[in-house]
Amino acid sequence: MVSDRAVKVWRWIAAAHEGDGPVSVAAVCNAAALRLGVDGASVTAMSGMHAGEPLFASDELSALLEELQFTTGEGPGADEFTLGSPVLIPDLESAAARWPGFVPEAVAAGAQAMFALPLQAGAIRVGVLSLYRALPGPLSAGELADVLVFADIALQLLLDASAGISGSPGYRPLSGLSDRRAVVYQATGMISVQLGVSLGEALARLRAHAFAGSAALGDVAGDVVDRRLRFDPAADADA
């Protein structure tokens, strides 16, 4: 179920992890900057309908680009991502008409190419992963395939950080937790009603439950859908 590419990208992220704390989006950004032929990477969390809260930037220019996008409301990372696709701008100057407030300042600051990927699963949207290059140039097919995996892992790390499991010993977002079958999303919807929480929090709780029991995400989700397992707000310790 886990692709070779996902295993490779996780190794990169684990290798970029520093210190004793949980693996976080900081490791994702640093690994992306190192491995994807880009000069910097950053992750912002959603605040309301737009990505706004900076979580980590691998360098000063990445942080500046996030700030510029936030203040102008323009740029690849400020896109609403209504289609769910990444916004890939290999030559930033060519997009000057699209983002007249953002592009001149970004180019003047030293960014010539930008790539932004929504961190989302259906109606769950937790943030945006952004990359920049100091020189114009597209991502290669391999880099593009890799960056989609980076975004996927960043999404899982943010969900698992919110549930408090990403700092646990033996935590790996790929082992048993990367199931994408329909049953996982159905269970997410059911749990959100059972607990009266958002879909994002429901998915985080489902993942935490699977991790705590060393069970596969899809198996736990199957138990929820078949009504063998119920998340009870009264017994909050259950997840």
Place this chain on the structure above:
Amino acid sequence: MLRAGSRTGDVAAVPGGSAERYPGTMAAIVDERLAQTFVELADTLVGGFDLMEFLHMLTERCVELLEVDAAGLLLADARGTLQLVAASTEQARVVELFQIQNDEGPCLDSYRTGQPVIVPDIADGQATARWPKFAPAAHEMGFAAVHAIPMRLRDQVIGTLNLFGSAPDGLDPAVARAARALVDIATIGILQERASREQGIVAGQLQVALNSRVIIEQAKGILAERLHVTPDHAFLILRDYSRNNNRPLTQLAGDVIAGTSGIIPARQASPRPPGDHPARR
């Protein structure tokens, strides 16, 4: 350009191929599957027409029926820029995004010219000269052949359906005809939907393209829990409501998630206290 014969040989009337040895049987099976697909696609055109569901289904059926390894679908947005709407595999997704990023590739050419672009061997000199970025990228993602079919009605081109093969191969005439027919029904469906909304609705139609399936699953779970039914049953409720109220399924699913769908009676719309639930397993 078009080479008769497909890899498994069960569609084409290839001399000496299985289709010739069992012509009646295979043709009948293919026709039957194609006919079923038309019924299925037509079924999605009534009532709350859901473009996303329709296009995802089209992409999946193309892979099943047309003996290709992957399919992708690009649709033009309000600015005339192609957007990825559906991809049957991760590799197809990468190749489609790569073409959009670089503004180069057979799928874009097909959209711009309104003509099919048939590339039996991506590695041959002609293809690599024409698409110097796309050709190596497609190869890296495991594809050796690509066929782009425009979604066109008269002089209006709205997107392309793209078929990918992992081995060099042409597009068999019988498969090409079937692909054309599938694309035509999709195109007419989309244009009819646009006409009925009386405005350039492309942007609205394209909402949540790649997420629509997941959004529908999440909404099924919410409905299943609220109405105490299975997710399968919840889907039937969702679909019936969509048709009876003429609301696209994906949009309705989004409303279910937002709590504004109107499917659930008001007294059930808020989470009930735990003690209020009837005894359940």
